[in-house]
Amino acid sequence: MKSELSRALTHRHVQMIAIGGAIGTGLFLGSGSAIQKAGPAIILAYLIAGLFCFFMMRAIGELILSDLNKTSFIEFVREYLGVRWEFIVGWTYWLCWESLAMADLTASGIYLRYWFPNLPQWVTALVIVLLLLAFNLLSVGAFGELESWFSSIKVLAILALIVTGLFLLVVKANVGGHQVVLANLVNYGGFFPQGIGGLMAAFPMVIFAFTGIEMVGLTSGETANPKADLPRAINTLPLRIGLFYVGSMFVLMCIYPWNQITTSSSPFVQVFSGIGIKMAAGIINFVVLTAALSACNSAIFSTSRTVFVLANNQQASVKLAKINNRSVPVNALIFSAGTLFLAVVLNYFLPAVIFEVISGVATVSFVFVWIILLVCHYRYKCQHQNQDGIFLMPFFPASDIVTISFFLLVLVLLAFAQSTLMSLAFAVLWFIALAVLQKLIVGRKHEIR
Structure with a gap:
């Protein structure tokens, strides 16, 4: 008998998780290098990518609303692509969040050194x-x-930033x-200067x-009213x-010449500092620290739920499917958090270039999962x-085909x-492994059964 999670996430929780998934450190820190590559056309790049992410x-x-008995989109991979793909996608998604959180957790120590x-x-x-880990063990709420x-x-x-x-x-x-004009x-x-x-x-x-934008799809098994909350979160x-x-890129491009925005610091810091707000660096440092903590928090949640689903489907140790009296997958949480801390310990010994590669692997892996x-x-x-489903995909099948082609x-x-070629190669090796x-372990287990 499968363990069941608690449906304790409210409408507000689902909305804020969806919002948090759409705002990461990539916007606060990574947008500077993207601006240097595209110039003001970065506005169009975010618009195009955002459209395809919306279709995704x-x-x-x-998919999720077609069968609410499934607790995660990972289970749909099993149904429509088979057991092997469920294993590959499930553990790849686990890698996505572990590697992202590893980088953010390491960065958090650097951010705190500011104070x-x-x-x-x-x-x-x-x-x-x-x-x-303590917060996540308390309850999903x-x-x-x-x-x-x-x-x-x-x-x-x-x-x-936008109002200013x-x-x-x-x-x-x-x-x-x-x-500013x-x-x-x-x-x-x-x-299009470039x-x-x-x-x-x-x-x-x-x-x-x-x-991380897709993480709201993992909350379906723990949402009080998924039929109402998930469509609302996705449609917004x-x-x-x-x-x-x-909006943020538009005001940035109007305030500063694009070619004077540096990649060494957050564009947000440059704007607020240029206005004359002396505490700009400290304020943005706090916000970026919050974004990093949010990524780590989301990672512990998403990786534990992914491992929980895999364990329930015999794609991981059954011990990881254990839940406590508050319907929290306690062993899966401890496993994911423990692995996360091990990654930080490795960061102490390994060169920084390893983590640049791993961040690239995370991006490749996320796109692969999508x-x-x-x-x-x-x-x-x-x-x-011939079935009338709930929350129908607009413009199907063209929307699916074009979105897959874009990714x-x-x-x-x-x-x-060159900076991401090594990451792409590592990701391919990961999928093959x-x-x-x-085939060697899980497949043999199913054959015995």
């Missing part, structure tokens, strides 16, 4: 992992509440020796900013993307052509960048 989320939403220069980095990592607060801080920071930028635009203020969108080489090639080169970093995605990504979920949705639709293009673009492992 609509596909996941229709506590002598604080050892390993102490920060240990305290954060233990605190987040405690996780939802903590993630809601993290998301609120990130949202307030972006809204502050629009005010500066209206009064045509002078910031850093430059007037709409013409800044085209005054420095045009809207050409279409620059726009294409920015997509991998833009996609990295969206990683275009508004969130338009406001947080397109493509597989879209394939599952396509197969589901083909098998249920495949992103993987091709990753192969052309999982396929072999599934």
Whole structure:
């Protein structure tokens, strides 16, 4: 008999988890390098990527609502692609979040040194992992509440930037020796200063900013009213993307010439510092720390639920399917949190370049998982052509085909960048290793049964 999770996440929790998944450190820190590649066209890059992420989320939403007895989108991979693909996708998704959290957890120690220069980095990592594990062990509601607060801080920071930028635009203020005007969108080489090639080169970093957006799909098994809450969370995605990504990039491009935004610090810090807010660096440092903690919190939740589903389906040790009296998968949580801390310990001994590769692996893996979920949705639709489902995917089948093609293009673009080529190669080796492992261990177990 399968263990069952508690449906304790409220509508507010689901909405804030969806918002938090759409705002990561990629926006606060990574947007600088994306701007250098594309110039003002970065606005278009976020708009295009956001559109395809919305279609991907609509596909996941229709899949999940087609069978609420399944607790995760990983189970749909089993149904429509088979046991081997469930194993590969499940453990790849686990790797996605573990590697992302590993980088963010390590970075948290660096962020805290801004206020506590002598604080050892390993102490920060240990305290954060233990605190987040404790919150997650309390109940899924405690996780939802903590993630809601993290998301609120990130949202307030972006809204502050947008409101400030629009005010500066209206009064045509002078910031850093430059007037804040709409013409800044085209005054420095045009809207496409680096050409279409620059726009294409920015997509991998833009996609990295969206990683984690699918996590709301993991909450279905623990949501009080998934039929109402999930569609609402997914349908508001275009508004969130338009406001947080397109809106923030628009005001940034109007405030500063794109070619003067550096990659060494957050564009947000540059804007607030240019305005004359002396505490800008400290404020943004706090927001980025919050984003990193949010990523770690989400990682512990998502990896534990993924392992829980795999264990229930005999793709991992059955001990990892154990739940406590509050319906929390306690062993899966401890396993994922423990692995996360081990990764931070490894960070102490291994060169930093290893973690750059792992961050790239996370991006490749997320895109891979998204493509597989879209394939599952396509197969589901083909098998249920004459059924009226809930939350239907718009423009099917064209939307599935075009979205899959876009994400495949992103993987091709990753192969052309030297910094991500190694990550792509590692990810391919990871997939092959999982396929072999599934055949040797899990496949043999099923044959015996």
